[in-house]
Amino acid sequence: MKQDNINHAEAAAAFLQDREQARWHDSAIWWVRQKRDAQAKQLPEWEQLRALAQQIKAHTLSRLDEYLTEFQANAEQNGVTVHWAADADEHNRIVHGILAAGGVKKLVKSKSMLTEECGLNPYLEQHGIEVIDTDLGERIVQLRHEPPSHIVMPAIHLKKEQISELFHKELGTEAGNNDPTYLTHAARANLREHFLTAGAGLTGVNFAIAETGGVVVCTNEGNADLGTALPPIHIASMGLEKIIPKQAHLGVFTRLLARSAIGSPITTYTSHFQQARPGGQMHIVIVDNGRSDILGSDDFSQSLRCIRCGACMNTCPVYRRSTGHSYSYIIPGPIGSTLGPSRDIRKHGSMAFACTTCGSCSNVCPVKINLHEQLILQRKRAFDAGTLKPVKKMGLLAMRFLTQHPSLMDTGGKLMRKVVPILPQALTQHSAWSRPGRDLPQMPAQSFKEMWQARQKDKP
Amino acid sequence: MNVALFIPCFVNELYPHVAMATAELLEGYGIDVVYPLAQSCCGQPLSNNGDSQGACDAARRFTGVFKDYDYIVSPSGSCVSHVKHHYPWYIADDADYQALQPRVYEIVEFLQDVLKVDRLPKPVYFPHPVSIHQSCHGLRELGHAAPSELMIPYHSRLERILQLVDGIDVRLPERRDECCGFGGTFSVDEPEVSVAMGEDRVAQHEATGAEFIVGADPSCLMHMGGIIRHKCRPIRPLHIVEILTGRGGAA
Numbered sequence A: 001m002k003q004d005n006i007n008h009a010e011a012a013a014a015f016l017q018d019r020e021q022a023r024w025h026d027s028a029i030w031w032v033r034q035k036r037d038a039q040a041k042q043l044p045e046w047e048q049l050r051a052l053a054q055q056i057k058a059h060t061l062s063r064l065d066e067y068l069t070e071f072q073a074n075a076e077q078n079g080v081t082v083h084w085a086a087d088a089d090e091h092n093r094i095v096h097g098i099l100a101a102g103g104v105k106k107l108v109k110s111k112s113m114l115t116e117e118c119g120l121n122p123y124l125e126q127h128g129i130e131v132i133d134t135d136l137g138e139r140i141v142q143l144r145h146e147p148p149s150h151i152v153m154p155a156i157h158l159k160k161e162q163i164s165e166l167f168h169k170e171l172g173t174e175a176g177n178n179d180p181t182y183l184t185h186a187a188r189a190n191l192r193e194h195f196l197t198a199g200a201g202l203t204g205v206n207f208a209i210a211e212t213g214g215v216v217v218c219t220n221e222g223n224a225d226l227g228t229a230l231p232p233i234h235i236a237s238m239g240l241e242k243i244i245p246k247q248a249h250l251g252v253f254t255r256l257l258a259r260s261a262i263g264s265p266i267t268t269y270t271s272h273f274q275q276a277r278p279g280g281q282m283h284i285v286i287v288d289n290g291r292s293d294i295l296g297s298d299d300f301s302q303s304l305r306c307i308r309c310g311a312c313m314n315t316c317p318v319y320r321r322s323t324g325h326s327y328s329y330i331i332p333g334p335i336g337s338t339l340g341p342s343r344d345i346r347k348h349g350s351m352a353f354a355c356t357t358c359g360s361c362s363n364v365c366p367v368k369i370n371l372h373e374q375l376i377l378q379r380k381r382a383f384d385a386g387t388l389k390p391v392k393k394m395g396l397l398a399m400r401f402l403t404q405h406p407s408l409m410d411t412g413g414k415l416m417r418k419v420v421p422i423l424p425q426a427l428t429q430h431s432a433w434s435r436p437g438r439d440l441p442q443m444p445a446q447s448f449k450e451m452w453q454a455r456q457k458d459k460p
Numbered sequence B: 001m002n003v004a005l006f007i008p009c010f011v012n013e014l015y016p017h018v019a020m021a022t023a024e025l026l027e028g029y030g031i032d033v034v035y036p037l038a039q040s041c042c043g044q045p046l047s048n049n050g051d052s053q054g055a056c057d058a059a060r061r062f063t064g065v066f067k068d069y070d071y072i073v074s075p076s077g078s079c080v081s082h083v084k085h086h087y088p089w090y091i092a093d094d095a096d097y098q099a100l101q102p103r104v105y106e107i108v109e110f111l112q113d114v115l116k117v118d119r120l121p122k123p124v125y126f127p128h129p130v131s132i133h134q135s136c137h138g139l140r141e142l143g144h145a146a147p148s149e150l151m152i153p154y155h156s157r158l159e160r161i162l163q164l165v166d167g168i169d170v171r172l173p174e175r176r177d178e179c180c181g182f183g184g185t186f187s188v189d190e191p192e193v194s195v196a197m198g199e200d201r202v203a204q205h206e207a208t209g210a211e212f213i214v215g216a217d218p219s220c221l222m223h224m225g226g227i228i229r230h231k232c233r234p235i236r237p238l239h240i241v242e243i244l245t246g247r248g249g250a251a
Helices: A008-015 A019-041 A046-062 A064-077 A088-101 A113-118 A120-126 A136-143 A160-171 A180-197 A223-229 A247-262 A291-295 A301-305 A311-315 A333-343 A345-352 A360-364 A371-384 A390-404 A406-422 A448-458 B009-014 B016-028 B052-066 B077-086 B095-103 B107-114 B136-141 B157-162 B191-207 B218-231 B240-244
Strands: A081-085 A106-109 A130-133 A200-203 A207-209 A214-219 A233-239 A269-273 A281-287 B002-005 B032-034 B071-074 B104-106 B129-133 B169-171 B212-215 B236-239
Touching (some): A008 B191, A019 A247, A046 A247, A064 A081, A064 A281, A081 A088, A088 A113, A088 A120, A088 A200, A088 A233, A088 A281, A106 A120, A106 A180, A113 A233, A120 A130, A130 A136, A136 A160, A160 A180, A180 A223, A207 A247, A214 A223, A214 A233, A214 A247, A291 A301, A291 A333, A301 A333, A301 A371, A333 A345, A333 A360, A333 A371, A345 A371, A390 A406, A390 B052, A448 B016, B002 B016, B009 B016, B009 B218, B016 B032, B016 B107, B016 B240, B052 B095, B071 B077, B071 B095, B071 B107, B077 B136, B095 B104, B104 B107, B107 B157, B107 B240, B129 B157, B129 B218, B157 B240, B191 B218, B212 B218, B218 B236
Parallel strands (some): A081 A281, A106 A130, A106 A200, A233 A281, B002 B032, B129 B169, B212 B236
Antiparallel strands (some): A214 A269
16 A cells, blocks of 8 residues: 655655666666567557557447446356445455455455555455465565555566565575576465465456456466466456457457557467356456546546556656656556546645656557646646645746736846846755756846847837 | 747746747748737646636737737747647637637747748858757647657658758757656756756767757756756757757857
């Protein structure tokens, strides 16, 4: 779970104190962006695929109620039990109910941002159920008792040396052995034990197909498959926006997903779950938790198209220089910075401002969400909700006034140009502009307006 | 044809020579240039901080000041983009705005799309390596170049117009269109991230061996310029109109 009251600017400034680690973080993630570019470039139809994915998602969201009903009917026909959860708490109670009824003491879980959103792990642990995250990155952050810093690469903020130290402490690996293969094997051996002794497996859902009632889970480690093949109970938790209408649409999304996410043509495993295996149980929990509110918003409904590829994080120059842990909502980066504020503008307001509005996120997005514009629109909500710092609000109101009174703005500008050059450096160097190492612009003697008026006078 | 100069508020105060170069460039092509004195800020800082009322008032004021001119031209891609693409959030139904919107141009766009220039008003010899800074709003909202994220054919307005300059050596930085980190009030809301981004960007421009960073957005150049001055680096930011008028490097 995330700590409460994270302010992006403050957390990012703290992260940037270690410039070397920050530069490493930036380049490691930029490398993924470059891999994405290389893969996308190989498909002449890339932009058409994006447009198609956008259209399929937009269509589906416009008839979400129909497709959800169709999905439920087909899933139930396959013998799957479908549950509806209005919010995080109901989701957690449903999952706990299934586990309690099956006498389950240990749950293995593949990657699911939804369960992070719902706070499932701490809920189940409070109820005496052991939860093991089986995605390697998720396992690492679970052992560190911290939230994921990225939705696809949960431990991307860590270097191998830090993981070696962690595994030495938690899994008893050799001290100082930083070999990634060695460390991965150690995690694998440890996880295998848990797979064999778990009473149930929980997976996320990448796509839920209305016409078949089946769900599709994309992983690179095969952990979702082991987690559903070994224990007798499979629970799949999904946000209600994960629906696509037809099996035939799936290819559009699987082609975009892995290329956008990690720069691979496809995920190693694309697993289709349609029904429980003989003697087992399969449950699908469909979660709203604020999604239908977003669906009802003209400004933000596009954010529900998201397929959680994480490409917007990888391209975001602010994310790369601040880590996911600087964002207050569990989903960081551009998509999180609209989803979080949609959920709670007071709590997550700072995220909407953690953006230069460069627009790179909107361009990499495989479903063409207008991400950077959504962030600007979230700022309206922040302003209206009164979450801006009083000094900033006053500055904006002054700016609003001056914008309507250009002659006063001219006087202010002139004053600035005259006063700033004679200010002692001690006064200016602590300003937000100068503090981190940026000088003020040189102040010209005349404004353009003054120059222009003089020029007009001199004209014959 | 008359052209009204739209000079962003901070350019008016801090970069008057960029505004004057814009006027001279247009006049060089025989254009009757007007500078409406009643103009003020376009309202982008208000909009970007969620002040819808202020942004809406600013949009109406802008429309009132500029609606009667044939063209409105500005040396700032970001401000032009705000007027063209974000005013509809506030005054989409305003008939004057609807008529004005297609007549607002960033200076390079105006030279290429309206005047269709194939020479500079007077020949310019600028025998220096320059690194192009492709500013975000010009790039991704105005389409000044093919953004690196999109799989579309490569083009670049700035590279194309710099071909009219003699002797110039045009280079592109690594990560050819990464943001410099200015971001308007972001630069003071998140100064540490902003400067970290700017330092990286300046270093990438320097690594090309260029003597100048050339762009079409004074705000990005102001931010990088502040970092360059703080670090006492030799590379210099330059607005593209300063090169196109032959003023380059003088300021």
